[in-house]
Structure formats: structure tokens, C-alpha cells
Amino acid sequence: MLRSAKWRADLTAGVLATWPADPAKRTPWEWAAVRDAVPGGRDLPSSTIKSRTRQVRSFTEKHGRVPVDVFELETAPRAARLLLLSACDGQQATIERGDTPGRALLRLQLPTRPDPRSYAEWTWVACPISLPPTIPTSAVLHLPTLRIVQNRVRADLAFTHAVPRPLGKGHQVALGVDWGLNTLLSAGAVRLDDARQITASGAGGMFRAAGVLxxxxxxxxxxxxxxxxxxxxxxxxxxxxxxxxxxxxxxxxxxxxxxxxRRSNLNHALVRAAARWTVDQAIAARATVIYIEDLRSLEARGKGRSLNTRLSQQVRGEIVTRLRHLAAEVGIAVVAVPARDTSKTLPTVPHPAPAPPRP
Known part of the structure; x- marks a missing residue:
């Protein structure tokens, strides 16, 4: 939370220090100035700077002046009701497997009174945990993060187990994934032969989520x-x-x-289904790498208010995060590529297309 606040403070300070004459449209010199004023601004997407500029402009229109810093521009952040046991040592919390494969025992020290004054006012508490079947029996368990959900304590358990190492280069079969609106994901497998020719394998598949969306x-x-x-x-x-x-x-x-x-539960279910479908497509095609478009700097222009809102509400970031996790379990690499010019040269069957010159 502190790192996030520091980043937003530096970004806001850079935007305020180089406030443009017309906030709706910066000149090339004003863009260069704001990127120089923000740490790491040269690699920052333009949409991030535009979003912060609109936020400052809204504050100015409401109060008649520009904000002093980010602490005046934004409200105080809310801290989650979490207990990170990973920050504890063995004298405060331990976890070990139980007698049965699906059980684990978490032991941690908790105070016996609201204001403990000495070590004698702390006691060890044993918390049995039921392990889900997705955790391998050979996995090494780590201290979980405890959180309260509907007046019940939930444990987000981390574990470590060996997985196949994905290839860094030398891929012969790849799965390309494209984003859509009603058809959330479209995927197709391609093969690179020894003559550096790319040929599509079949017509590909689509993950249709029109009903859920x-x-x-x-x-x-x-x-x-x-x-x-x-x-x-x-x-x-x-x-x-x-x-x-x-x-x-x-x-x-x-x-x-x-x-x-309900919206959060629906988004989580959509994320799990989309990521699982993509990895299954790669496994079926025997692909060793998944290429997916990087849309973090996407700016929807001229699409209308309703369509722009629908585009911004899609949970692309969570899908990519879940996709990386599932692909790592089966040894498949996930590579995010810039979306620019990705649809200009499409391989067709049976006419092969040359491989792009850039890596």
C-alpha cells in the first residue's frame, strides 16, 4: 500500500508540475516534459497520464484550484482485514501437514487479552485446515494469509511444488490468443517449420461468454x-x-x-473459465508457448459511451494473471506482445506466411 501511494504521489506531482495549457490535448513538448517529470515516465502508457490528468481537471472544476498533491486529490485508502502470517517467524506461527493427506495444522500465538503487556499473556492456538484437492501431496506448505469472509475465517494457503520448466526459445508450436467483446477470447495454433514459415493448424476456437457478459x-x-x-x-x-x-x-x-x-463472483468465475479454456487449447494443440495481446495501454476512441464502458469493465488483467499461473503448472510459457500491427499479416491455410522479423 505504501509503494502504491508513493507511485501515485510521484505521478501526480509530475502531472501538476508540468500542467499543460490545454488539459484535453497536450503538445509533443508537453508530453516530453511530463514524461521527464515522472519517474519511469518514458515507459508509462499514455492512458495512465491522461487518466490522472482528467482526475486533476475534475478536482479543479469542482474546487476552482489545482490540488496540492495526491493526498488532497484522493481519499485515504482502506486497508483490507487481512493477517499476513508470511511475515511471522517460527516463534509466532507454524504450519505442518496432518495425519491425513487432506489436512494441515496451523499453530499461531494469539493474545489472551486486547492489550497484552507481557509474553505470558499470549498463548498457542491450533487451527486445523482442510486442504483442497488441488494441492499436491508432495507440495511444501507455507504460512497462509487469514481473512474474514461472512464472519468466517478463510485461509489463503500458498504452497510450492515442482513443475516443468517452460522453454525460453526454440518453440515450434504456439497458440495465439486474441481479445474480443462478445467473443471474449479467440485462439488458434500455428506451427513454425524449419524453413521459417508459419502455418495455421485448423480454424482455431472461440471462448464465447455473451450470456455471462x-x-x-x-x-x-x-x-x-x-x-x-x-x-x-x-x-x-x-x-x-x-x-x-x-x-x-x-x-x-x-x-x-x-x-x-454478485458482480465480483461472476467476474471470478469468468476469469477461471477463460484461463482454463485457453490452457486446455494449448495442451490439445501441443503448444509450448501462448502469445496474448498486451492491452494495458488500450485507448478506446470513437466507440461511444456504452461500448467504451463495456470495454473498460472486462477483467483482462485477472485473466492474464490466472493464465500465467495455470500455464506454469504444465510448463507452457506465456508471452504478452504489443497489440499494434498484430492483425495485419494473418497466416492462412494452405498458404504459409513468413515469420515476422522482430522477436
Whole structure:
């Protein structure tokens, strides 16, 4: 959290120090100035600087002046209710496997009173943990992270086990993955022969999630409606806790929380399914590498307000993170490539295409 705050503080300071004459459109010299003022600005996507500029401009329009720094521009961050046991040593927490393969025993020291004053006011507590079947029996267990979910303590357990090492070069079969809107992912396998010719293997496949995405957008619109209504009630209530609208405001807030949880669960399910489908496609094609477009610097222009919102709501980053994790378990490398010019020369069957000159 501190590293994130430091990065946002440096970014905001660089944008404020080189505030352009027209925030909606920087000149080439103003772009060079802001990149020089931000640490690592030369490699920073333009969309990140534009987003921070819009945030500062909104603050200026609301208050009639520019903010002093990021601490005036943003509210205080919220810390998650987590207990990172990985930061503890063996004198505070230990974990070991139980007598059966699907059990583990977590032992940690907890205080016996809210304000412990000496070591005698701490005691060891044994917490049995049920291991999921996805953890191999030969894996080495590490101290988990404890979090509270619906008044129950959950353990995010980390483990280490040996996996095949992915190849760094010399790939002969690759799986190319392309992003879409209604068709979330499109994948096709290609083969590189000894003559440096790329040939597509079959017609490829598509991961269609139109139904899930439609439900996701419906929940997003419902969440936006509830948020706008709750904010309206909050402005009408002011500081009056006994206002007649207090009960309705509380009901809207609780319903908004439930809709947000449904959206999160739907996104997590979509991430797991999309990543699993992609890795299964690579395994079926006997590919040793997956190439996927890097859309972190994507800027949707001229698509309309509704379509831009749908593009920004897709969970691409979580899919790539999950994809890297699943691919590493089977020894498949995952390479993110710039999206620019990736659709200009497509290999077709039976006409091979030459391999691109760049690595």
C-alpha cells in the first residue's frame, strides 16, 4: 500500500508540475516534459497520464484550484482485514501437514487479552485446515494469509511444488490468443517449420461468454442505478441521522453491497473459465508457448459511451494473471506482445506466411 501511494504521489506531482495549457490535448513538448517529470515516465502508457490528468481537471472544476498533491486529490485508502502470517517467524506461527493427506495444522500465538503487556499473556492456538484437492501431496506448505469472509475465517494457503520448466526459445508450436467483446477470447495454433514459415493448424476456437457478459453488464447498470439513488438520498439526508429517508438509504446500501458481491463472483468465475479454456487449447494443440495481446495501454476512441464502458469493465488483467499461473503448472510459457500491427499479416491455410522479423 505504501509503494502504491508513493507511485501515485510521484505521478501526480509530475502531472501538476508540468500542467499543460490545454488539459484535453497536450503538445509533443508537453508530453516530453511530463514524461521527464515522472519517474519511469518514458515507459508509462499514455492512458495512465491522461487518466490522472482528467482526475486533476475534475478536482479543479469542482474546487476552482489545482490540488496540492495526491493526498488532497484522493481519499485515504482502506486497508483490507487481512493477517499476513508470511511475515511471522517460527516463534509466532507454524504450519505442518496432518495425519491425513487432506489436512494441515496451523499453530499461531494469539493474545489472551486486547492489550497484552507481557509474553505470558499470549498463548498457542491450533487451527486445523482442510486442504483442497488441488494441492499436491508432495507440495511444501507455507504460512497462509487469514481473512474474514461472512464472519468466517478463510485461509489463503500458498504452497510450492515442482513443475516443468517452460522453454525460453526454440518453440515450434504456439497458440495465439486474441481479445474480443462478445467473443471474449479467440485462439488458434500455428506451427513454425524449419524453413521459417508459419502455418495455421485448423480454424482455431472461440471462448464465447455473451450470456455471462450480458449478465455482467446488467448488474453493472443496476449497481450504477442503486449508487445514484443512494447518493441522492444521502444528499437529502445531510447530517440528520433521524431523517425519514434513513431506513431507505440503509436498504439501498445493503442492496448495493449484494449486487457488488454478485458482480465480483461472476467476474471470478469468468476469469477461471477463460484461463482454463485457453490452457486446455494449448495442451490439445501441443503448444509450448501462448502469445496474448498486451492491452494495458488500450485507448478506446470513437466507440461511444456504452461500448467504451463495456470495454473498460472486462477483467483482462485477472485473466492474464490466472493464465500465467495455470500455464506454469504444465510448463507452457506465456508471452504478452504489443497489440499494434498484430492483425495485419494473418497466416492462412494452405498458404504459409513468413515469420515476422522482430522477436
Amino acid at each position: 450480458a449478465k455482467q453488464h446488467r448488474l453493472r447498470r443496476q449497481s450504477e442505478h442503486l449508487r445514484a439513488k443512494a447518493d441522492r438520498y444521502g444528499r437529502l439526508m445531510g447530517q440528520d441521522a433521524d431523517h425519514p429517508l434513513a431506513a431507505k438509504h440503509q436498504t439501498l446500501t445493503e442492496e448495493l453491497r449484494r449486487v457488488s458481491e
